[in-house]
Amino acid sequence: MQIVNGFSKFSRSEKLNWLNRETNLSQQTLEILDTHLHREEAIQEVYGDLSENTVSNYYLPLGLAPNFLINGDLMTLPMVIEESSVVAAASHSAKFWALHGGFHTNVLGTSKVGQVHFTWSGDPETLQAIFNQNMVLLLNSVTPMTRKMEKRGGGITSMEIHSAHPELPRHYHLFVRFKTADAMGANFINSVLESLASQLSQMLENDVSEGRLEIIMSILSNYTPESLVQCYVEAKTEVFRNMSPELSADQFARKFQQAADIATHDPYRAVTHNKGIFNGMDALILATGNDFRAVEACGHAYASRNGSYSSLSRVDVSEGSFRFSLEVPLSVGTVGGLTGVHPMARASLEILGNPSAELLMQITAAAGLANNFSAIRSLITTGIQQGHMKMHLGNMLRQLKASKEETRRATRYFANRTLSYSDLSAYLDSIRNQNQQE
Amino acid sequence: MQIVNGFSKFSRSEKLNWLNRETNLSQQTLEILDTHLHREEAIQEVYGDLSENTVSNYYLPLGLAPNFLINGDLMTLPMVIEESSVVAAASHSAKFWALHGGFHTNVLGTSKVGQVHFTWSGDPETLQAIFNQNMVLLLNSVTPMTRKMEKRGGGITSMEIHSAHPELPRHYHLFVRFKTADAMGANFINSVLESLASQLSQMLENDVSEGRLEIIMSILSNYTPESLVQCYVEAKTEVFRNMSPELSADQFARKFQQAADIATHDPYRAVTHNKGIFNGMDALILATGNDFRAVEACGHAYASRNGSYSSLSRVDVSEGSFRFSLEVPLSVGTVGGLTGVHPMARASLEILGNPSAELLMQITAAAGLANNFSAIRSLITTGIQQGHMKMHLGNMLRQLKASKEETRRATRYFANRTLSYSDLSAYLDSIRNQNQQE
Numbered sequence: 049m050q051i052v053n054g055f056s057k058f059s060r061s062e063k064l065n066w067l068n069r070e071t072n073l074s075q076q077t078l079e080i081l082d083t084h085l086h087r088e089e090a091i092q093e094v095y096g097d098l099s100e101n102t103v104s105n106y107y108l109p110l111g112l113a114p115n116f117l118i119n120g121d122l123m124t125l126p127m128v129i130e131e132s133s134v135v136a137a138a139s140h141s142a143k144f145w146a147l148h149g150g151f152h153t154n155v156l157g158t159s160k161v162g163q164v165h166f167t168w169s170g171d172p173e174t175l176q177a178i179f180n181q182n183m184v185l186l187l188n189s190v191t192p193m194t195r196k197m198e199k200r201g202g203g204i205t206s207m208e209i210h211s212a213h214p215e216l217p218r219h220y221h222l223f224v225r226f227k228t229a230d231a232m233g234a235n236f237i238n239s240v241l242e243s244l245a246s247q248l249s250q251m252l253e254n255d256v257s258e259g260r261l262e263i264i265m266s267i268l269s270n271y272t273p274e275s276l277v278q279c280y281v282e283a284k285t286e287v288f289r290n291m292s293p294e295l296s297a298d299q300f301a302r303k304f305q306q307a308a309d310i311a312t313h314d315p316y317r318a319v320t321h322n323k324g325i326f327n328g329m330d331a332l333i334l335a336t337g338n339d340f341r342a343v344e345a346c347g348h349a350y351a352s353r354n355g356s357y358s359s360l361s362r363v364d365v366s367e368g369s370f371r372f373s374l375e376v377p378l379s380v381g382t383v384g385g386l387t388g389v390h391p392m393a394r395a396s397l398e399i400l401g402n403p404s405a406e407l408l409m410q411i412t413a414a415a416g417l418a419n420n421f422s423a424i425r426s427l428i429t430t431g432i433q434q435g436h437m438k439m440h441l442g443n444m445l446r447q448l449k450a451s452k453e454e455t456r457r458a459t460r461y462f463a464n465r466t467l468s469y470s471d472l473s474a475y476l477d478s479i480r481n482q483n484q485q486e
Numbered sequence: 487m488q489i490v491n492g493f494s495k496f497s498r499s500e501k502l503n504w505l506n507r508e509t510n511l512s513q514q515t516l517e518i519l520d521t522h523l524h525r526e527e528a529i530q531e532v533y534g535d536l537s538e539n540t541v542s543n544y545y546l547p548l549g550l551a552p553n554f555l556i557n558g559d560l561m562t563l564p565m566v567i568e569e570s571s572v573v574a575a576a577s578h579s580a581k582f583w584a585l586h587g588g589f590h591t592n593v594l595g596t597s598k599v600g601q602v603h604f605t606w607s608g609d610p611e612t613l614q615a616i617f618n619q620n621m622v623l624l625l626n627s628v629t630p631m632t633r634k635m636e637k638r639g640g641g642i643t644s645m646e647i648h649s650a651h652p653e654l655p656r657h658y659h660l661f662v663r664f665k666t667a668d669a670m671g672a673n674f675i676n677s678v679l680e681s682l683a684s685q686l687s688q689m690l691e692n693d694v695s696e697g698r699l700e701i702i703m704s705i706l707s708n709y710t711p712e713s714l715v716q717c718y719v720e721a722k723t724e725v726f727r728n729m730s731p732e733l734s735a736d737q738f739a740r741k742f743q744q745a746a747d748i749a750t751h752d753p754y755r756a757v758t759h760n761k762g763i764f765n766g767m768d769a770l771i772l773a774t775g776n777d778f779r780a781v782e783a784c785g786h787a788y789a790s791r792n793g794s795y796s797s798l799s800r801v802d803v804s805e806g807s808f809r810f811s812l813e814v815p816l817s818v819g820t821v822g823g824l825t826g827v828h829p830m831a832r833a834s835l836e837i838l839g840n841p842s843a844e845l846l847m848q849i850t851a852a853a854g855l856a857n858n859f860s861a862i863r864s865l866i867t868t869g870i871q872q873g874h875m876k877m878h879l880g881n882m883l884r885q886l887k888a889s890k891e892e893t894r895r896a897t898r899y900f901a902n903r904t905l906s907y908s909d910l911s912a913y914l915d916s917i918r919n920q921n922q923q924e
Contacts, residue, residue, distance in 0.1 A: 049560035097881040099547040100574040106566040107543040122487035128544040135538040213751035265865035271757035313651035319709035323783040345761040348786030427703035443535040
């Protein structure tokens with residue numbers, strides 16, 4: 049392979065011809081790339097324009113999880129996820145809790161954050177004094193950009209100078225809080241910050257006797273601990289009386305709490321525990337055209353805020369009552385960005401009744417808590433593999449076009465064996481050969 | 487809306503009819519759900535079976551990032567991502583570094599982790615003694631499950647009893663390390679752990695005089711700090727001489743280091759910095775059918791391992807040399823799971839030359855470092871918005887079918903204004919009306 053120049057200017061077929069010459073793709077792969085284009089040119093153009101050098105689309109199945117009772121309203125959640133059993137787990141959990149009061153959610157804040165990082169060679173107090181004198185001027189300088197957001201209830205809500213860190217002398221940042229209404233607000237925040245940075249520079253240029261200011265960079269922070277949502281389910285422990293033939297309702301509640309407590313204290317468990325929460329949350333984030341990298345980075349950093357990585361959910365059991373709660377920062381939008389452009393994101397938002405950003409935070413948290421509940425329930429009763437493998441085996445049997453009898457025999461055979469597609473295929477071949485010989 | 491029973495048993499059209507009755511979907515949404523099914527029934531069945539209650543597919547564009555020179559081999563990376571500019575950023579960075587030695591990568595380990603959590607009422611030393619006596623027996627009990635993995639170079643590599651945490655008296659876990667060859671190994675690890683748990687129970691059942699053991703749960707950990715990959719680029723700082731009209735090569739290198747150092751010490755910046763790394767990594771993880779929730783949870787927990795959330799990459803500049811490196815835990819597979827089932831994941835792996843899991847770790851890390859490099863470069867030179875907005879504006883103008891003249895005027899008009907689809911659309915309407923009146 050040789051370095052290729054001007055690749056982004058190639059047409060789609062030029063790109064694929066080049067790739068084929070360099071890597072010798074199979075006919076099957078070339079066909080797969082073709083058949084995954086959307087059948088309507090105008091819609092395909094939308095997908096092609098979302099990213100660069102696009103040659104096809106990657107499919108993630110969109111499933112429906114009904115029976116989510118959230119603050120008294122029943123909803124059906126569109127979930128986009130490639131991992132089997134996530135939608136099933138969400139649905140089971142949703143239905144169980146719909147019969148026991150549902151999910152209670154609460155938005156604790158929606159503050160977004162941006163920073164202008166800079167160095168200042170002079171005295172810190174002088175910097176602070178100059179900033180205090182000029183703050184109104186600075187805010188006024190960006191009103192042409194913030195006016196529209198202010199009409200929607202957003203805008204800049206605070207602005208402070210912070211020194212960076214003891215290890216970084218002379219480093220400071222402007223720490224700006226924003227409200228961005230129903231938008232995630234990345235473009236808005238970054239545009240305002242870049243403008244503030246250039247104003248800040250100009251402001252201090254005139255008076256270099258006190259010190260020199262140099263801008264390093266201006267950018268939103270994906271860490272938004274004050275854009276926070278809470279979600280919980282609550283019931284008498286007796287609702288768990290049919291959870292397991294081996295556990296009484298109280299035993300189930302206690303064992304559930306044990307499992308959650310382990311995730312509070314053991315980072316090896318906490319990571320997997322939280323990963324299960326994100327299984328549910330990301331499925332909503334993807335479906336609605338939001339940015340799962342932003343949500344993941346923020347949520348996991350929040351999970352480590354007390355110095356040791358810990359779980360995002362907790363369980364309280366006392367006097368026959370069970371409460372399971374999740375607190376997670378989420379920065380999401382239901383207008384702007386991909387939400388208005390991506391056809392399937394638009395469809396997902398319609399399925400949800402075109403929610404506000406605050407409502408989407410709450411729905412997303414409920415999906416996370418629902419999946420967390422199902423995962424712990426499986427882990428402390430049947431084990432995670434039984435459900436997984438049953439589903440996995442079922443899918444593979446369907447793909448291998450197994451008959452009812454073959455399905456019955458394979459299910460028995462693989463009950464105590466590790467399952468793989470090749471083993472299953474070999475097993476079916478063996479019983480099919482056997483039948484032919486009989 | 488009412489609680490629905492037996493929803494998972496409904497056919498696709500029954501599901502959609504029910505949803506439509508409950509939420510009154512638009513004709514457009516129903517059409518979108520239909521037209522996003524794959525045109526070939528057999529392929530659509532594969533996607534439908536990946537998850538549950540599936541009614542359509544969510545499209546993420548697949549783009550190509552050429553010119554990745556990794557340990558001397560040139561590669562083209564398939565990247566699946568909905569965020570504009572990620573593939574462009576990766577490609578720019580790849581081409582730049584291909585001319586300056588490329589990416590150097592190194593796998594530091596591939597250990598996976600699983601835990602059997604349990605309580606033990608007796609003396610800890612007795613537990614340890616019983617475990618030591620029975621360890622071989624325990625390992626032998628799972629050889630029917632591990633034999634095949636051992637042939638591929640994997641299997642169990644260590645097994646220890648750990649006490650859980652001072653806050654959790656009488657809680658312990660069996661801490662098991664695995665190698666899983668080219669598989670991510672989740673099903674394998676969970677099956678082995680569940681079997682070990684049941685053996686462990688049986689082993690101690692006979693001798694309850696010393697204490698009682700109760701299994702809480704058995705599950706792999708997504709935290710795999712010993713499945714670790716390193717990646718770096720390195721050059722004389724003079725390679726940066728054309729990076730910016732305002733910065734000399736040395737100034738660029740120093741400012742780049744400043745930006746990276748801020749991300750080391752400031753969690754608000756570290757989260758966004760690492761998010762940019764995951765932009766590139768997740769695009770590979772998605773394309774190859776791996777689990778981005780697992781990779782995200784692990785990587786961010788690793789970023790917090792020293793008690794404060796920090797950046798995963800670092801910069802060293804000394805004596806005219808620049809080195810930019812990333813160290814990140816990655817647990818990925820190139821066989822098993824979705825990799826063999828998802829048609830587009832198979833295509834992506836073929837584009838990459840069907841790599842081993844270790845090679846995929848290295849490619850993924852290179853994509854992460856490439857995106858991190860481009861992000862910092864933009865931030866410290868033109869700012870992040872210039873590139874973003876240019877691309878964003880271009881896409882929207884294409885969608886609004888703007889003429890060359892309209893494109894020229896809109897580009898000038900929005901140079902100093904916040905861009906939104908509705909504003910752009912209104913602006914185009916206004917100049918189109920103007921033209922009609924002339």
